[in-house]
Amino acid sequence: xxxxxxxxxxxxxxxxxxxxxxxxxxxxxxxxxxxxxxxxxxxxxxxxxxxxxxxxxxxxxxxxxxxxxxxxxxxxxxxx
Amino acid sequence: xxxxxxxxxxxxxxxxxxxxxxxxxxxxxxxxxxxxxxxxxxxxxxxxxxxxxxxxxxxxxxxxxxxxxxxxxxxxxxxxxxxxxxxxxxxxxxxxxxxxxxxxxxxxxxxxxxxxxxxxxxxxxxxxxxxxxxxxxxxxxxxxxxxxxxxxxxxxxxxxxxxxxxxxxxxxxxxxxxxxxxxxxxxxxxxxxxxxxxxxxxxxxxxxxxxxxxxxxxxxxxxxxxxxxxxxxxxxxxxxxxxxxxxxxxxxxxxxxxxxxxxxxxxxxxxxxxxxxxxxxxxxxxxxxxxxxxxxxxxxxxxxxxxxxxxxxxxxxxxxxxxxxxxxxxxxxxxxxxxxxxxxxxxxxxxxxxxxxxxxxxxxxxxxxxxxxxxxxxxxxxxxxxxxxxxxxxxxxxxxxxxxxxxxxxxxxxxxxxxxxxxxxxxxxxxxxxxxxxxxxxxxxxxxxxxxxxxxxxxxxxxxxxxxxxxxxxxxxxxxxxxxxxxxxxxxxxxxxxxxxxxxxxxxxxxxxxxxxxxxxxxxxxxxxxxxxxxxxxxxxxxxxxxxxxxxxxxxxxxxxxxxxxxxx
Numbered sequence: 001x002x003x004x005x006x007x008x009x010x011x012x013x014x015x016x017x018x019x020x021x022x023x024x025x026x027x028x029x030x031x032x033x034x035x036x037x038x039x040x041x042x043x044x045x046x047x048x049x050x051x052x053x054x055x056x057x058x059x060x061x062x063x064x065x066x067x068x069x070x071x072x073x074x075x076x077x078x079x080x
Numbered sequence: 081x082x083x084x085x086x087x088x089x090x091x092x093x094x095x096x097x098x099x100x101x102x103x104x105x106x107x108x109x110x111x112x113x114x115x116x117x118x119x120x121x122x123x124x125x126x127x128x129x130x131x132x133x134x135x136x137x138x139x140x141x142x143x144x145x146x147x148x149x150x151x152x153x154x155x156x157x158x159x160x161x162x163x164x165x166x167x168x169x170x171x172x173x174x175x176x177x178x179x180x181x182x183x184x185x186x187x188x189x190x191x192x193x194x195x196x197x198x199x200x201x202x203x204x205x206x207x208x209x210x211x212x213x214x215x216x217x218x219x220x221x222x223x224x225x226x227x228x229x230x231x232x233x234x235x236x237x238x239x240x241x242x243x244x245x246x247x248x249x250x251x252x253x254x255x256x257x258x259x260x261x262x263x264x265x266x267x268x269x270x271x272x273x274x275x276x277x278x279x280x281x282x283x284x285x286x287x288x289x290x291x292x293x294x295x296x297x298x299x300x301x302x303x304x305x306x307x308x309x310x311x312x313x314x315x316x317x318x319x320x321x322x323x324x325x326x327x328x329x330x331x332x333x334x335x336x337x338x339x340x341x342x343x344x345x346x347x348x349x350x351x352x353x354x355x356x357x358x359x360x361x362x363x364x365x366x367x368x369x370x371x372x373x374x375x376x377x378x379x380x381x382x383x384x385x386x387x388x389x390x391x392x393x394x395x396x397x398x399x400x401x402x403x404x405x406x407x408x409x410x411x412x413x414x415x416x417x418x419x420x421x422x423x424x425x426x427x428x429x430x431x432x433x434x435x436x437x438x439x440x441x442x443x444x445x446x447x448x449x450x451x452x453x454x455x456x457x458x459x460x461x462x463x464x465x466x467x468x469x470x471x472x473x474x475x476x477x478x479x480x481x482x483x484x485x486x487x488x489x490x491x492x493x494x495x496x497x498x499x500x501x502x503x504x505x506x507x508x509x510x511x512x513x514x515x516x517x518x519x520x521x522x523x524x525x526x527x528x529x530x531x532x533x534x535x536x537x538x539x540x541x542x543x544x545x546x547x548x549x550x551x552x553x554x555x556x557x558x559x560x561x562x563x564x565x566x567x568x569x570x571x572x573x574x575x576x577x578x579x580x581x582x583x584x585x586x587x588x589x590x591x592x593x594x595x596x597x598x599x600x601x602x603x604x605x606x607x608x609x610x611x612x613x614x615x616x617x618x619x620x621x622x623x624x625x626x627x628x629x630x631x632x633x634x635x636x637x638x639x640x641x642x643x644x645x646x647x648x649x
Contacts, residue, residue, distance in 0.1 A: 033606045040537075040606075041354050044329045057112070060328055061151065061199050065178060067606065 007080070008073035011050060015069070018049050028070040054080060081290070081318040084282045089249035089274040091164035093281075093317050098125040101319035104292045109154040110336060111326035117154040121319070124158065132162035133240035135193070138217050142167030142247045145257065146193035147186055147215070149173045149200050152302050152324045155221050155235060157312055159195045167247025168193070170256045171269075172303035178605075179203035183213065185259050188267045189494065192216050195235065198223040205230050251275030257494055258305055260441035260540055269494030270441045272305075279487040280444040281313050283464040287451055288344070288411065288435060290318035295408075297323045297336060297345040304538070306346055306415045309445040330354075337406040344410055349419035350536035352412065352434070356423050359401070359430075374398075382429045387454050394431020401430050411435045415446065416538025418525065418572035421457035428455050437461055438523060442509055444488035448523045459522035470508065471517060479570075481529050482515040483508040514570075525572050531565040531630055533575035535607045543577055546608050550579065550600045554593060557582045557620055559628050560610060566634045567643045576611035578646050580637065582620065589615050598649050612646040 001009070008028050016023040019036045026035065032043065043063065050072075051058055056079045066072050082100065087093040098106075102122035109117035119127065140146060146163045148170060150156045163170050171189045173182055175197070183204060186194065194215045196204070201220045204210060210230075218232035249255070255274040259267060288310075290296070298311035315322050323340050325332060336342065347355070363374060377397045384393055391410065395402045402409070411433040414424075424434045438460035439446030447469065450461035463469050467486040474480035489509045492500040503510055512530030515523050532542050543560035550558055563569075563576045579597065583589050594613070601609050616637065621629040 031602055034602070039350065039354075041330060041351070048329050048331065059199070059326070061175075064176065065605070 003080075004073060004077050007054075007077045008070060010053065011069055011073050011076065014049060014053055015046060018046055026069065028073070029068055031067045032069060032072070033067050050076060056080065081285060084278045084317065087278060088251050089164065089253070090255050090277055090313065091161070091167070091246060091249060093278065094161050094164060094313075095125075095246065097121065097316045097319065101292055104319050105321045106316060106319075107154050107157060107322050107324070108295075108340065109324040109326065110340075112332055113335075116326070119154065124161070128158045128161045128165065129244055130239040130241060131158065131235075132165040133242050133244040134238045135162055135166050135168070136244050137240055138193075140166045140168050140193055140217075142249065143169060143253070144193065145169045145171055145189055145191040146195065147171040147173050147189060147191035148303070149175055149182060149194065149196040150221065150302075151175050151197060151326070152298050152307070152311070153197075153326060154324060155195075156302050156324075157316075157322065159219075159235075160312070162244075163193075163195075164249075164255070165244055165246050167249050169254045172256060172258060172308065174259065174303050175200055175301060180207045180209060183207055183209050185267055185269075186213070186215060189257055189259075189269060190214070193219070195219045195221070196232075197221050198227065201229070201232065249274055251278065252491075254491065256308070258303075258308075258441050260305075266496065266499060266544075267494075268441075268496075268499070271491040271494055272441075272444055273491055276444045276488045276490065277309070277313060279466060280309060280446070281317060283466050283488075284309065284446065284449070285314055285318060286465055287449060288413070290315045290320035290344075292319035294318070294320040294343040294410075295323055295340050296320060297325070297333075297340070297342045299325065299328060299333065299351075300346050300348065300416070300538070304416065305439070305441045305445045306413075310344070310346055310413060334404070337404070337409070339406075341406045341408040343408055344413060346413040346415060348416050348536065348538040349414060349423070350417075352414055352419060352427070353423055353536070356426050359426075378429050381431050385428070385431060385455075389428075389431070389433045389452055389455065391431065391433075398431055401432075405432065411452075413437070415439065417534045417536055420573060424457040428457065435461075438513075438525065440511060442490050442503060443484055443486060443511075444490070447484050447486065447488075447511075456522055459518065459524050461523065462521050463523070469517065469523060471515060472510075474516070478516040479514055479526050480516075482511045482513050482523065482525075484511060485509070526570045527564055527568060527572060528562070528575075531562050531634075533562045533564070533577060534572075535575075537607060539607055541577065541608055546577070546604060546610075549604050549608075550597065553581070553597055553600065554584070555581050555589075556584050557628075559620065559630070559633070561630065561634060561637075563611070563643060563646070565630075566637050577609075579610045579613040580616050580620075580633070581613050582616045582618070589613075601649055610649065612648040614641070614646050 012026045062075045098121045106121045106124050107119045146168045171191045198220050219235045220229050220232045221235040251274050254271050256272045257269045259269050296315045300307040381394050381397045413435045415437050427434050433452050437446040437449035447467050448461040448463050470483045471480040472483050485508050514526045547560050558581045563578050621632040
């Protein structure tokens with residue numbers, strides 16, 4: 001598993017826990033808005049949770065145009 | 081506030097404000113728990129003049145267009161004032177658009193200058209169309225040391241100590257070009273004059289005044305017509321203060337209300353509904369005794385504020401609710417999209433007036449606002465002073481297209497005389513919205529006549545703008561329509577888009593086509609996605625130049641199938 005895969009995996013785990021869905025249901029290429037049925041505000045909530053977990057600060061604009069876990073993981077990974 | 085009749089341009093009025101209240105705070109920029117910037121009017125002027133002077137040296141002259149592409153922050157307003165001081169025309173672009181669309185609008189506006197945040201510039205530099213960028217001078221804010229800026233200049237270093245020469249502009253001259261839609265179809269660049277803004281500001285502040293000490297929380301993008309007016313021009317010409325947040329996470333927004341004792345904020349319906357949901361959850365979690373007391377206080381507040389708001393009383397009756405909003409909130413302003421009356425009433429019953437209004441970029445900012453005398457949740461308020469409304473061809477219930485005559489009506493759509501002529505007829509702005517005036521002079525809205533939708537986030541979506549996403553579908557033809565345009569509904573909520581698909585002759589919509597259609601849809605930004613598709617077996621009616629006659633197609637569909645035939649995606 002590459003470090004990026006590990007980050008992706010942790011994001012999937014945290015998202016599943018945060019939105020109360022089964023962990024195995026989420027895949028890296030899933031559109032999180034659609035899969036989790038969330039709006040942009042709820043996505044921002046998830047971002048805060050991820051920041052706390054990874055001990056980073058992610059500007060809001062990093063989430064702009066991002067809707068799948070893989071790209072989100074790349075953005076987070078670049079700041080680790 | 082300043083007497084705006086004395087001034088001919090935004091540059092003049094803003095300049096006078098900077099001299100009128102030198103020691104008042106005009107701008108605060110906060111990022112999470114940190115405060116990045118706090119400026120008095122004097123300090124704002126000191127930051128803007130050297131920039132204006134340097135822009136003049138770079139030949140930004142009267143009428144030169146300068147685009148601005150930034151999130152809400154202090155440099156946005158400082159740059160805008162500097163551009164106005166030079167007599168420039170500001171082109172505020174939507175920072176939320178994808179970079180390739182920003183480039184298209186930049187090209188359409190023919191802006192010679194661009195002031196842009198580094199992360200947005202970085203995305204633009206990666207676009208295929210970047211090599212054709214015609215903007216001749218680019219200023220980038222907050223670029224890291226050593227970053228490749230492709231010939232752009234650093235905003236922070238771009239200063240000239242010599243005094244700039246203010247350039248006079250008239251009320252009829254263009255002040256801003258504001259895009260009210262995306263780029264897929266025809267970009268709608270509303271050319272708004274200095275007179276439009278000054279008149280709008282005068283009428284709006286007559287009903288919702290600002291004064292020194294008032295703090296406006298600027299959350300809606302400043303490139304949007306509403307925030308530009310109530311989150312910049314309005315507060316500044318009244319000596320008030322604008323608060324910017326670099327992080328718009330709900331928890332930091334909540335903190336900002338308390339930390340900065342916010343007086344006004346404008347929120348789109350999606351966020352107001354989110355606030356409502358949060359408050360209701362908190363109320364539901366109260367013990368039965370506390371809940372009983374809360375409900376009783378709400379009932380008393382409701383009775384005592386029936387005729388007009390009484391903020392002092394409401395703050396005493398419902399202290400916890402008001403303290404959560406900072407304790408000094410005068411009103412929530414809502415705009416950009418339709419909001420359900422029940423949500424408005426919920427907040428009013430808690431003693432938080434919601435200034436619900438209606439407007440469009442073509443009319444500068446707003447045409448009608450609730451005057452709270454008394455509060456009405458079922459209307460979008462009364463026409464502002466100077467605005468005349470007419471209902472065209474009313475039906476038996478008095479409902480027809482809303483037309484407006486106002487000194488705030490834009491000059492034209494940039495480079496589009498045809499669309500301008502369709503939209504402004506004999507001085508009347510055709511809004512494309514269906515409404516009715518009630519006996520008390522309030523406007524009620526009932527749906528749209530035009531083929532478009534507005535999302536809860538306040539985004540205008542024109543169906544033709546998103547058709548390019550489906551270009552590669554292996555079908556004979558297709559088009560996107562607003563469901564309420566095809567099947568008129570007396571509603572402003574739950575608006576949806578439908579993809580009408582005509583398969584190749586003799587074939588049906590095979591599962592692989594539906595799969596690829598669904599895939600194309602997923603690639604669109606979530607607010608642009610179509611709700612479903614409608615299989616259609618007939619040729620689309622077209623003009624001689626092969627454009628789809630959308631009105632005729634809508635009629636044919638309406639006569640043949642109902643809304644239930646749409647297959648959800």
